[in-house]
Amino acid sequence: MEFLAGLLSDAVRELFGFGDELRRILFLTLVVAGTATVIGVLVGVPLGAWLALTRHRLRNVVDVLVNAGMGIPPVLAGLLILILLWNDGPLGSLELLFTPTAMIGAQALLAIPIAAGITAGAIRGLGPAANEQLLALRLSGTKARFVAGREALPGVIAAVAAAFGRVVSEVGAVLIVGGNIEGETQVLTTAIVQQARQAHFDSALALGMVLLLIVLLVNIALGRLRAM
Amino acid sequence: MKLRYPDDGSQLDCELDIPDGTRTVVFGPNGAGKSTLLRLLAGTIGDSPLDATYLPQSTYHFRGTAGWNLGLGLSAEQAARARQLADRLGVGHLLDAKAVSGGERQRLALARTLARPEPWVLLDEPLAALDAQDRMKVARVIVDAIGDRGAVIVTHDQEAAAVLGDHMVVLIDGQVHQSGAVHDVFAQPADGAVAAAVGLGNVLDGTVRVTEGPLCSVQADGATIWGVGDHELGETVRVMFGAETVTMYAGTPPSVGSARNSFIGIVTDVRPIGRFYEVILDAGIPIVAMLTPGSLEALGLEEGVPATAVVKATAVRVVPS
Incomplete structure (x- = not known):
């Protein structure tokens, strides 16, 4: 008990003593996870709307891919990007490995299926009457997807929240393609791993609190948006 | 015209006589396959043989104002016609409203559907959600807005059938039991099933x-x-x-x-x-x-x-x- 209490007070002290290093980690975490979420939403939400409305023959294939993608282990997504960006790999000439850009790419890969899957579910959940009316309106594909997404807005906001929650809390993908380089590609989750491995539990716990706070604040903000 | 429900041949399997430029009423009890037939004609299931504007059975109101809903999918010119029709249907003053009643939704959806220029008009129970005293007024607007276009109108109501249609098809259990002028079908049901469904005689x-x-x-x-x-x-x-x-x-x-x-x-x-x-x-x-x-x-x-x-x-x- 004494150990835990000491740890907690040390963690809080750490929290205020981190200074520039914590700010850097926090900033990079928000930039990488935020950008990956934005990309994931920009691609995933229209994809999900398409999936929910289309009668295209490829829709079952895409459906399976999206559903599988929602559960893909982050380390696998990271491995995929690592192989692509490796020196001898197809995109090796871009020299993006161990940069924040690579981390954004890997996390976007995780965010897209989540955003698409939840959006598709939300639009399908509008029910047969909405679907029949959408068809009856004879809208163009883009307009139909917009109207459907607008109608299912609470679900789309949930998709944004889920995508952000998934990427900000994952460690496997950013660790593999980012390399956890201090001051360059270290984010909250990889920093926690490092501190914990070195038995700096107070630092690890402090970072964990910050991570929890971010997730909490983002969800409160999106929750308010949903209630509007 | 031959129609067959693609997934289940037993539910709807019929040959339809829908004369061009007339208003055909598809009449029958609940569960007869009327709405399925109309969805096939509209192409919301399968591929439609018709180029049609279509009012589904349950009108769906999207979040947003009545005016926004009224203009959905319409060009500027069509939207103007939709507003005129909404006026005639008594819902023209509601365009800024966000909450509308079932009957008002039905009229707004009707105005939107009828404002479209397609050569065929398909209406599923267009008078169903309306008060008794408004039905005839709305029916007149519908007939007027259809003009000389071809129309297929689904209903299970004799009064609606008599006012809206000139040709009539009686559909029971997915089969066409009788087809002819509305007056003739009401006055002379072809068999007991039609007589029971139509329920008139006079x-x-x-x-x-x-x-x-x-x-x-x-x-x-x-x-x-x-x-x-x-x-x-x-x-x-x-x-x-x-x-x-x-x-x-x-x-x-x-x-x-x-x-x-x-x-x-x-x-x-x-x-x-x-x-x-x-x-x-x-x-x-x-x-x-x-x-x-x-x-x-x-x-x-x-x-x-x-x-x-x-x-x-x-x-x-x-x-x-």
Whole structure:
């Protein structure tokens, strides 16, 4: 008990003593996870709307891919990007490995299926009457997807929240393609791993609190948006 | 035109007679496959043979104002026409409203559907969510907005069928049982199933001679009939009442009750329809009555016997013809 209490007070002290290093980690975490979420939403939400409305023959294939993608282990997504960006790999000439850009790419890969899957579910959940009316309106594909997404807005906001929650809390993908380089590609989750491995539990716990706070604040903000 | 529900041949498998440029009513009980048929024609299932504007059975109101919903999928010119129609349907003042009632939704969706220019108009129960006093007004707007286009209108309501249609198809259990002019189908059901579904038997055309509150008196051939309907004097109308609403008396009735209509004549025909009997009385106009075997025997009704048919005015519907 004494150990835990000491740890907690040390963690809080750490929290205020981190200074520039914590700010850097926090900033990079928000930039990488935020950008990956934005990309994931920009691609995933229209994809999900398409999936929910289309009668295209490829829709079952895409459906399976999206559903599988929602559960893909982050380390696998990271491995995929690592192989692509490796020196001898197809995109090796871009020299993006161990940069924040690579981390954004890997996390976007995780965010897209989540955003698409939840959006598709939300639009399908509008029910047969909405679907029949959408068809009856004879809208163009883009307009139909917009109207459907607008109608299912609470679900789309949930998709944004889920995508952000998934990427900000994952460690496997950013660790593999980012390399956890201090001051360059270290984010909250990889920093926690490092501190914990070195038995700096107070630092690890402090970072964990910050991570929890971010997730909490983002969800409160999106929750308010949903209630509007 | 042949239609078949793609996933389940047993539900709907029929050949349809839908004349170009006429308003065809698809009539039938719930579960007959009417909406499925209309969805096939609209192409919301399968590929449609028609280029059509379509009002689904349950109108869906998207989040946003009534005006936004009204203009969905329409060009600027079509949206202007939709607003005109909304005015005529009595919902033109609601365009900024966010919450609208079921009947208002129905009218907004109708205005939007009818404002589109497609050569075919498909309407699923267009009068269903409306109050009784507004139905005829809305029906007139619908007929007017369809113009000379072809239309297929699904309904399970005799009054709606009579007002909106000129051609009629009776659909029961996914099969076409009868097809013809609305008047003919109502007056002469092809079989017991149609008679049970259509439930009328008495359809007469005439002219309004007297109006009195909710009632009007119609001159039809040699007889005068009182019924319910708001009409102008001299208007040409159709009078409809069910064979099951007619009370028969042998000879003449002992005294006059509250019923406005009593027709004295001679029985010209008695024939079994399912578990009942249909009795035809010639009273200057033909009156069809539905009787149980017990009543028929008790009254001793048979061909050549004098009898009286009595119908309450409230059971008689008078609609524009």
